[in-house]
Every structure is written in structure tokens, then in C-alpha cells.
Amino acid sequence: MxxxxxxxxxxxxxxxxxxxxxxxxxxxxFFPNFxxxxxxxxxxxxVAFIMWILFNPVDLEAVADPQDTSFIxxxxxxxxxxxxxxxxxxxxxxxxxxxxxxxxxxxxLLLVPWIDRSKTRHPFKRLIPTGAMILSLxxxxxxxxxxxxxxxxxxxxxxxxxxxxxxxDTAIVAPSDPxxxxxxxxxxxxxxxxxxxxxxxxxxxxxxxxKPEQIEEIITKGRGAMPPGIVQxxxxxxxxxxxxxxxxx
Amino acid sequence: xxKKTYDWIDERLGVTPxxxxxxxxxxxxxxxxxxxxxxxxxxxxxxxxxIITTQIIxxxxxxxxxxxxxxxxxxxxxxxxxxxxxxxxxxGMHFWGASLVIIMMFLHMLRVFFTGSYKAPRExxxxxxxxxxxxxxxxxxxxxxxxxxxxxxxxxxVGANIAASVPVVGPYIRILLVGGADLxxxxxxxxxxxxxxxxPAALLVLLGLHFFMIRKQGISGPL
Numbered sequence: 001m002x003x004x005x006x007x008x009x010x011x012x013x014x015x016x017x018x019x020x021x022x023x024x025x026x027x028x029x030f031f032p033n034f035x036x037x038x039x040x041x042x043x044x045x046x047v048a049f050i051m052w053i054l055f056n057p058v059d060l061e062a063v064a065d066p067q068d069t070s071f072i073x074x075x076x077x078x079x080x081x082x083x084x085x086x087x088x089x090x091x092x093x094x095x096x097x098x099x100x101x102x103x104x105x106x107x108x109l110l111l112v113p114w115i116d117r118s119k120t121r122h123p124f125k126r127l128i129p130t131g132a133m134i135l136s137l138x139x140x141x142x143x144x145x146x147x148x149x150x151x152x153x154x155x156x157x158x159x160x161x162x163x164x165x166x167x168x169d170t171a172i173v174a175p176s177d178p179x180x181x182x183x184x185x186x187x188x189x190x191x192x193x194x195x196x197x198x199x200x201x202x203x204x205x206x207x208x209x210x211k212p213e214q215i216e217e218i219i220t221k222g223r224g225a226m227p228p229g230i231v232q233x234x235x236x237x238x239x240x241x242x243x244x245x246x247x248x249x
Numbered sequence: 250x251x252k253k254t255y256d257w258i259d260e261r262l263g264v265t266p267x268x269x270x271x272x273x274x275x276x277x278x279x280x281x282x283x284x285x286x287x288x289x290x291x292x293x294x295x296x297x298x299x300i301i302t303t304q305i306i307x308x309x310x311x312x313x314x315x316x317x318x319x320x321x322x323x324x325x326x327x328x329x330x331x332x333x334x335x336x337x338x339x340x341g342m343h344f345w346g347a348s349l350v351i352i353m354m355f356l357h358m359l360r361v362f363f364t365g366s367y368k369a370p371r372e373x374x375x376x377x378x379x380x381x382x383x384x385x386x387x388x389x390x391x392x393x394x395x396x397x398x399x400x401x402x403x404x405x406x407v408g409a410n411i412a413a414s415v416p417v418v419g420p421y422i423r424i425l426l427v428g429g430a431d432l433x434x435x436x437x438x439x440x441x442x443x444x445x446x447x448x449p450a451a452l453l454v455l456l457g458l459h460f461f462m463i464r465k466q467g468i469s470g471p472l
Contacts, residue, residue, distance in 0.1 A: 025278050026277075026278030027277055028275070028276055029274070029275060030271065030272055031272035031273075033276075037282075041289075042299050046303075049342075049345070053342055057337055057341060058337070058340055058344045060398055061398040061400050062398060063323040064323065064398055064401060064403075065399060066431075068399070071399050072403075073400075073403035073407045075393070075407065076347075076348075076389055076404070077348070078348070078351045079408075086411065094414045098411055110376055110379050113368060116365070119368070121364060121365030122365070123363045123365070126365065129362075130363065133359070133363070
């Protein structure tokens, strides 16, 4: 080890920093050495995160409608395992699924340090905790998978109704316009041949809300579940202008 | 000038030992991925905190436009998504970040569990960690309602009914959550307040404890 006399201090280095010679077996100070490396990991992580966000825009469903009881509810994915658990619990003892099982799971998790009191830390040397955790993971994964499958199945059986057009007048403006022809070829499968909507929303009266330029932008850039660039080139403008004329009340 | 200002503050408050203590604490080799690649599992906790930070920041920006009442909530989210500059991105960060926090936190918990790091003397830090997990799940549950779309409304309806099915206290929990007999205006303001005031306060306190304890006790040694 080096002699840590003041002569060895590199000028400008703060007083409290330990001299380089003190480092042993790959240990390093938190700042700046480790934090800089960790920040690189963090940056890569953040860039990947931002890329994911750019390619997976969040959409918004229809506004909440307390009257529409046909809507099939589903919680966010990380609650699915709890939600699915309830489906296997008979109605009379529903508290088993709402209180007892989750409560026990949380209590076990909180008390793990006092349950598994052996000195060994290696996962393979304490097979009961390791095994219990792996089994719980498999069970949770299976519950989540089942919940998702059943939700998909329920959706397939009861597809959400296309929203009835809010306008009373359903007559299409300028049905022989070139835009109308392009629409029936490229857009009608989703938005309906009569603009009443299918998978996509109804476009009756769309001209009241959006200008042709805005419609053009939505077509080229896509929106929500609608992919960009279904209509290409000059046709985009023609369709957009024709849709802009649809000002049904 | 900068140095003089620093020295002036340091003379009065003695900040140098505090930050040098944080800066100089040793990071052991077995948790440093630069040493051994497989040590990346020790990064999960830090990454969880990084994403929590982005959640706080994106949430603060969303709160500039979001209106927590049943007439305007949906429209304000729509406005954020379609009109506000970078609104789609900020909302995307908050939406996807929510899932990412859960994933990273879960991975961090599994790392701690499988390396047996919760063992003495770190039992209390494990307990605080589990509490943080609960608080984050609370964030997920309350945040899901805020856009006030169909998905949000009906999922919360289910959640409230599940709470009501708890024996004896269930109906009271439901009223406490929902703010009345039916899901409505009061539910939204309640969830909003819980999501942006109550839970963040709880989370910051718990995170403070979590970090204080890890600094005090150090990270668990190699297996």
C-alpha cells in the first residue's frame, strides 16, 4: 500500500477522497466511478423504454358509460392473477379469494425473514423457500395466462358493438366523388361502407370536427389502432377532402 | 466564485462529509456488472428507482392538463393525447412506465428473495420493500380509473365490488373507496387525491427508509 502522506495528494482532488492505492478486489467508490457506469446502464434502459413508447402509442377507449352494462371489464395485467383467482372460488365463500388467500400470501411475504431463518443464503441450499417461490410464480403466471385467454374468448363471443352514429342524418354527401371510391376500397372494411363504423369509429359528420388537412394527417400518420399510410399518394388528399364534406348533423 | 460559495455554505452547514460519505462508500465487486456481467441482477433496484423518477416527472406534467372531474377527465386525457405537444409521449411514458415499475420491482424482489438478502440483519428493509410493493399496486389501481374511459370505469367497478365482498367491513371499504353508493364524481376525485397526494407521500417516506437502511447496513455479501 502506498504511503498516504499529503505529498501524494493530487492537486484539486477533494480532501476526503481515498487514495487510489486503497482499492482492493474490484471494489470501487460509488461516486463517480460506479454511478457513471450505472448511468450508462440506465441510459440504455431509458432509450429502449422511449423506443417502446414511440412504437406503442397509448389509445383511449370510449368515454365511461355507466349505462352500458355489456362492457366486459378487465383489470390491468398485473391484477389479472388476483382477478382470475376469484373465478375459482364459489360465491358463498368468496371471502376465501378476496381476503384469506391474498392476505395469507402478503403475510407470508412480509414474514419471510422470520420463517426462513437459516444462515445459508444460496437458493439451492434452502430448497423450501426457493421451491415455494418458484411454485407461486408458476401459479401466478398460469392464472394471468388463463385470465387473458378467457378475456379474449369472452370478447370473441361478445364483440363490442360498434358505436351507433351520433348523427341523425345518415345520407352520404357526394357518393360519386372519386374520394368515395377510394374509401370503399381501402377504408370501408373498418369504418363501414355507409360510414357507420365497424371496427373503427363512425365517420358520419366527421367534417364537423376535422378539416381535410387534419384528416389527411390522421391517414398518413395513423391513430390509435389505425395503422399509418393505408391510403397512399394523391388518393390521401382525395379521400380526406371527400371526408371533410361529410358534415351530417 | 463557485468554490467560494460552496466554502461559505460548507463552513456553516458542513455538507462535505455528508456527500463525501455517499460518494465514497464502497461498491463491492460482486454487485458490479463491470466486474462480472452476471451481477446485472443487482441493477434491478436502481432501475426501478429510475423508472419511479420518470413516473413522478411525467405525472407532474400530466397534472398540468388533467382535470379530475367526470365531465372533463376524459376530454383532458384526449386533449393530452391528441393536441398537447409531446402529450402522446408523456402519457405513453406514464402508461408504460406503470407496467415497467411493476416488472422491475418484481424482478428486484425476486433477486433479493433468491439471494436470501432478506436475512438478518436486513429483515426490516425487506418488510419496507414489501410495503413499497403494496403502495405501487395502489398506484396502479387508482391510476387506472383516471382516464375515465370504459375500461377504467368497469375495471374500477369490479374492484369496488370485490372490496364490498369482504365479510363484515366490505361495504364500508367500498363506501370509503367509492365515496358513496355509486361510482361517480366523488370516486374520481378520491382516486385522484390518493394517486397524486396520499400514495406519493407514502412512497417517498418508504423509499427514504429503504435507502437509509441499505446505506446503513450495506448490500448483502457474495453468496
